[in-house]
Amino acid sequence: MTTAPHTAALRVPFRLRALAALPFALAAVTYVALLAVWSDRLPDPLATHFSYGGEADGFTGRAAFTAVGAALLLTLGAGWTVLVRRGALWGAWLTAGLTGTLLVLVVHDNLDAADPADVVSPLSHLAVAAAAGAALALAGHALSRLVPPEEHEGAGPAVHPDAPRLDLGAGELAGWSRATASAPLTALGLLFLAGGAVAVLLGPWPLLLIALAVAVPGLALARIRVSVDRHGLTVRSTLTPRPRVHVPLDDITAADVRPVDALREFGGWGYRVRAHRSGVVLRSGEALVVRRGNGREFAVTVPDARTAAALLNTLVERRGRL
Known part of the structure; x- marks a missing residue:
């Protein structure tokens, strides 16, 4: 559902x-x-x-x-x-x-x-x-x-009745974490890193800069850890301290699980920005999608996304009852 x-x-x-x-x-x-x-x-x-x-x-x-x-x-x-x-x-x-x-x-x-x-x-x-x-x-x-913040129109209900949830008691604490990797990003990063080495040998320094600009962030995002807890959703590289994306729980109105197509919907792999949504996309397939308070969506492709969405929805509803 x-x-x-x-x-x-x-x-x-x-x-x-x-x-x-x-x-x-x-x-x-x-x-x-x-x-x-x-x-x-x-x-x-x-x-x-x-x-x-x-x-x-x-x-x-x-x-x-x-x-x-x-x-x-x-x-x-x-x-x-x-x-x-x-x-x-x-x-x-x-x-x-x-x-x-x-x-x-x-x-x-x-x-x-x-x-x-x-x-x-x-x-x-x-x-x-x-x-x-x-x-x-x-x-x-x-x-x-x-500039005043962008205004959001037409938001749907906070958490739909059929959205996944966890059976979590009022006094219970829970967290969820999962690591995942991207073969396309790893291959692309290594390819551009090799291109940078060739540029050093042959001399065209602009090619070296382009190669590093693609290889370094690509390899940094090739393996990530996605975590959900009472503070919200965090996506970070397992190889370097940055990049890191954090969506606070107070900024989340609902979470869902949805299949995504990396090329058709986001135009590729890595950290992607599109109209009204952004995401860390390592592959096509199952993704955790959270709707933020300003109406934008943030997606991250990760296995067992349903458990993460269920925990977030439960925490969002618990926050609303406080």
Whole structure:
């Protein structure tokens, strides 16, 4: 038996969408303006790709680079504007700061270059871009306080009568914990880790960064432990202290068991975010799904999910009687 279907919608304030779009608009305007102001000091084509040592090994026409860079910023901005949530506004500002800074630094590296093949882009530029992204992330986090929380409409009943429950006495305490692993995430992480090793040997440092960005979180989430107790639901990596996801019991209105399709419903494996729901998805199959107070759902694929859902529903009802 499962909980009754319900419909829910989150009303995202216009102010939040505007604040999500703002850093991308500023980055795009700055990028295009600098290209225009420095046009007589820039070669054509520009050096736009660099080896591990910073030497130029790829070139793009000035007009094409202007269009591609602006399109990248505006596309990222559009995506964040549509999907942004109050608690993730910092991510929009981080993305804009990191991407915009890298584009501007590439333009700056080409200034006054007689031959684009002589342009050098030092690896330290990555640290500069990361610092700019972190600074803007802090700004985005601060600005999120200007936005009221998203309002939720159309929530269903807290716990459906047919939802699973445990026969737990009034004074009894109980907990549930289960470890599970993902073969696809392990294979993907190891594959990208091997790709990173190849990148170190061959020299294209951007490939190394991409490989590590995929391999490290992928392997961290390849084996997790899911726990349920009076504090709520916790999902943590068994290999590293982070990532860790905790949904407090006070934020849970109901729990259910549901089959999920990793690719069709979540677009892959790992920590996934979709409209009105998120989850830690290690495989297709049985998942524990909890409905939160704001109407969003959080899912985690784990064996024996029915026991976890039953315990959560019992604890939620017990909390309601206090």
